[in-house]
Amino acid sequence: MTKAIGIDFGVVHAVFRKDFGGYLSNPTGYVFLTLFIGATAAAAFVRDEFFTRNLADLGLLNQVMPYILAFFVSALTMTAWADEARAGTDELLLTLPVRDSEVILGKYLGALAMYSIALLFSITHVIVLAYLGDPDPGLMASTYFGYWLMGALLVAIGLLASIVSTNPTSAFVLSVLAVAGLVFANSAGAGIVGGVGFGLAGALLWLVIRGDAKGAVWAGLIAGGVPLVLWALGVWSGFGDLLGSIALEDHFRSFGTGVVRLADLLYFAGGTVLALYLGVLLLGRRHW
Amino acid sequence: MRLRPRHHQLLRFAALGVIVASLTYAIGRAGTRVDVTAEGLSRLSAATEKLIRGIDKKRPVMVHAFISDKVPTEYVATRARLLNVLHEMDQAGGSGLRVRIVRPTAGSKAADEAIDDFGIKPRSVVNRSGGQIGKMDVFMGLAFVSGPH
Numbered sequence: 076m077t078k079a080i081g082i083d084f085g086v087v088h089a090v091f092r093k094d095f096g097g098y099l100s101n102p103t104g105y106v107f108l109t110l111f112i113g114a115t116a117a118a119a120f121v122r123d124e125f126f127t128r129n130l131a132d133l134g135l136l137n138q139v140m141p142y143i144l145a146f147f148v149s150a151l152t153m154t155a156w157a158d159e160a161r162a163g164t165d166e167l168l169l170t171l172p173v174r175d176s177e178v179i180l181g182k183y184l185g186a187l188a189m190y191s192i193a194l195l196f197s198i199t200h201v202i203v204l205a206y207l208g209d210p211d212p213g214l215m216a217s218t219y220f221g222y223w224l225m226g227a228l229l230v231a232i233g234l235l236a237s238i239v240s241t242n243p244t245s246a247f248v249l250s251v252l253a254v255a256g257l258v259f260a261n262s263a264g265a266g267i268v269g270g271v272g273f274g275l276a277g278a279l280l281w282l283v284i285r286g287d288a289k290g291a292v293w294a295g296l297i298a299g300g301v302p303l304v305l306w307a308l309g310v311w312s313g314f315g316d317l318l319g320s321i322a323l324e325d326h327f328r329s330f331g332t333g334v335v336r337l338a339d340l341l342y343f344a345g346g347t348v349l350a351l352y353l354g355v356l357l358l359g360r361r362h363w
Numbered sequence: 364m365r366l367r368p369r370h371h372q373l374l375r376f377a378a379l380g381v382i383v384a385s386l387t388y389a390i391g392r393a394g395t396r397v398d399v400t401a402e403g404l405s406r407l408s409a410a411t412e413k414l415i416r417g418i419d420k421k422r423p424v425m426v427h428a429f430i431s432d433k434v435p436t437e438y439v440a441t442r443a444r445l446l447n448v449l450h451e452m453d454q455a456g457g458s459g460l461r462v463r464i465v466r467p468t469a470g471s472k473a474a475d476e477a478i479d480d481f482g483i484k485p486r487s488v489v490n491r492s493g494g495q496i497g498k499m500d501v502f503m504g505l506a507f508v509s510g511p512h
Binding site for chain 2: 333346
């Protein structure tokens with residue numbers, strides 16, 4: 076077994092193979108692939124602006140990619156833990172002598188591999204652009220790199236949602252809402268997004284420190300309500316700027332214009348690691 | 364209070380969050396970036412970068428950019444390049460230079476602001492789309508304002 080940084084990659088590989096195989100042996104996986112390619116193609120080409128813009132790029136797709144991914148990635152990850160619960164293998168998996176981090180990492184890589192395949196197939200869009208015009212190879216590479224990084228972060232968030240709720244529908248809704256929070260963090264509704272974010276952080280703090288779910292609800296309401304009121308009264312002027320700095324679209328924009336920024340790379344990579352670590356933390360709540 | 368494993372995990376998570384946030388912020392301020400396009404679509408010239416670096420922080424520059432959302436096909440590439448350059452200037456400028464992008468439409472408050480405050484008027488240009496030829500009012504103007512805000 077290959078071990079590094081306290082993680083047994085043999086276990087990670089076994090979980091990855093099981094989950095990735097699950098996606099590919101299930102018709103839903105192929106429906107996902109087809110719908111993803113169809114939706115991204117429609118967003119990129121089946122719009123009047125595509126021809127009036129007369130530019131060989133994926134600028135129109137870039138505008139809506141966060142929304143498309145919010146739904147598709149959430150659909151991909153919503154069954155990550157629900158399938159285990161339905162088959163009754165969740166308890167077996169979590170009582171085996173494996174670390175929670177190894178299970179999470181294996182499941183994450185399985186879902187990420189599936190998303191990567193979908194993205195790989197969508198490279199046909201570049202072929203269409205090359206047929207119609209002369210796309211810049213560097214711009215295409217950076218755009219797709221941005222799509223992949225954004226998807227990698229959203230897969231981690233989706234997985235987190237499926238840990239919180241093993242009901243697939245609830246997991247889907249939670250994941251879409253979490254992604255919507257990141258998408259609308261720099262919009263007029265930033266105060267609501269921030270209030271919910273602070274509320275969740277407060278609830279998590281209470282839950283971990285005290286281990287009491289009922290108190291966590293009140294802690295969440297207070298932690299979310301106070302900044303929301305301060306923002307609404309205009310007392311906390313930097314609230315919008317603070318939230319704007321976590322907006323998904325702002326960190327993706329550069330990739331869509333052919334610029335790769337180290338800070339954006341860190342945002343996506345760091346956000347992914349944070350979401351996965353939070354997943355490990357919440358998965359361990361059965362021991363609390 | 365005796366710390367339990369879950370408390371340690373929470374502390375590690377919080378520390379990780381602080382590290383990610385501060386590194387992202389610090390590197391964002393440093394502006395480490397690479398333009399991977401063949402034609403350098405978002406590259407600022409050396410002279411522009413030098414000019415931006417030389418801005419006195421006590422007299423910051425504010426760029427008010429009034430750019431229409433919809434422009435005729437002939438101007439799409441120019442508009443896209445202008446927006447890219449403005450974003451790059453905003454990123455490179457730090458606290459010395461800020462860019463405000465406004466997307467005015469005919470008769471809007473933003474259009475009034477462009478005309479009344481900065482003298483930026485819409486230009487009526489030929490628009491050939493959908494097999495028809497017509498006129499379209501287009502905003503594509505910048506105003507540079509310097510001094511303490």
